[in-house]
Amino acid sequence: MKFKQIETFRVVMLTRSMTLAAKELHTTQPNISRFIAQLEAETGLHLFERKAGRLTPTAEGDAFYQEVQRSFLGMDALENSVRLIRQLGTGTLRIGAVPSIAMSVMPKVIQVFRKRYPDTPVSIHTNDSPTVAKWTATRYCDLGLVSYLVDTAGVQSSLWAQEQGVCIVPVGHRLAKKRSVKPSDFDDEPFISLTQGDGTREAVDAAFNPDRRKLILDTPYAPTICRMVEMGLGVSVVNPLVVRNMSLPGIKVLRFEPAVQFARHVLIAQQHTESAQMTAFMRCLAEI
The missing domain is CATH 1.10.10.10 (Winged helix-like DNA-binding domain superfamily/Winged helix DNA-binding domain)
Structure with a gap:
C-alpha cells in the first residue's frame, strides 16, 4: 500500500x-x-x-x-502541537488521560499541583488508552495516564496504581443484598460493558467463562456505565476509582470474585525533557 x-x-x-x-x-x-x-x-x-x-x-x-x-493521529498531533506552541508557548503542561481518570481523580491531582505551580497552564486531553499512548509518543502530551498498555513505539510506562474491580448493581436489585458476587450470579442479567477492543473490557470478559450474561449495552466511558446502572439499565463490573469519585446514591457496590485488576499507568516519551513542572505533577500523582 x-x-x-x-x-x-x-x-x-x-x-x-x-x-x-x-x-x-x-x-x-x-x-x-x-x-x-x-x-x-x-x-x-x-x-x-x-x-x-x-x-x-x-x-x-x-x-x-x-x-x-x-x-493519521501522529500527524494531527503534530499540527495541534504547533498551534498550541504558537498560542501558549512552551510552558503549558499537557496531560493525556483516559476518561475514567480524567473524570475522577484528575481534578484532585490538579488541585494539589495548582497549589505548587499556580501560574503554570495545564491542558487536559481525553481519549482511549491507545490514543493517549500515541499522543505521548509524539510528545503532543507531556504525560499520558492510561488504564491499560498497548504496544506503542516511543513511550515508556510505569505502574501508578492497581485495584480490584467491583460489581455495581441498582439499589433494590436482587443481587444488592449480597456482599460479594461471582460470574454465575450474572446469568441472564443485562450487563453494561466498555466498548469492544478496550483492554480493560477484555480483562472483565475473561472472568466470565462460560459467559451467560446479556450483553445489551456498551460505552467507552466508565462514568456512563455507572449512571446507566443507577438508572436500572443493567449491572456491571467497573474500576472502583470511578465509583469512589462519583455521587451514586442509587448504586450498591459489591465485591466481585475472581479478582479483576484495574490498573493505572503513567506514560512518558522515551526521548523527553523532564521539566520541573512535569516532575512536580508526577509527585502529585503519587500522593493521590
Whole structure:
C-alpha cells in the first residue's frame, strides 16, 4: 500500500465523493478512482458500494477507515502541537488521560499541583488508552495516564496504581443484598460493558467463562456505565476509582470474585525533557 492510496481513501471517506476528493487533493476524478481500485486490489477489501450514483462505505471500508484514522493521529498531533506552541508557548503542561481518570481523580491531582505551580497552564486531553499512548509518543502530551498498555513505539510506562474491580448493581436489585458476587450470579442479567477492543473490557470478559450474561449495552466511558446502572439499565463490573469519585446514591457496590485488576499507568516519551513542572505533577500523582 502506498501513502497516496491511503490518503485518497481517507479523503473519499470524509467527503463521500470521488469528485470532491479530487478537488481536495488537487487531482482528477479518474485518478481518485484508480487509487481506490489499486487499494482494493492490494488489500483484498471491498471498500465502497456504488448505488444510484452515491458512494457508500462497506462494513470492511468502515473498519479499515478506523485503522487509517489511528495512523493519521501522529500527524494531527503534530499540527495541534504547533498551534498550541504558537498560542501558549512552551510552558503549558499537557496531560493525556483516559476518561475514567480524567473524570475522577484528575481534578484532585490538579488541585494539589495548582497549589505548587499556580501560574503554570495545564491542558487536559481525553481519549482511549491507545490514543493517549500515541499522543505521548509524539510528545503532543507531556504525560499520558492510561488504564491499560498497548504496544506503542516511543513511550515508556510505569505502574501508578492497581485495584480490584467491583460489581455495581441498582439499589433494590436482587443481587444488592449480597456482599460479594461471582460470574454465575450474572446469568441472564443485562450487563453494561466498555466498548469492544478496550483492554480493560477484555480483562472483565475473561472472568466470565462460560459467559451467560446479556450483553445489551456498551460505552467507552466508565462514568456512563455507572449512571446507566443507577438508572436500572443493567449491572456491571467497573474500576472502583470511578465509583469512589462519583455521587451514586442509587448504586450498591459489591465485591466481585475472581479478582479483576484495574490498573493505572503513567506514560512518558522515551526521548523527553523532564521539566520541573512535569516532575512536580508526577509527585502529585503519587500522593493521590
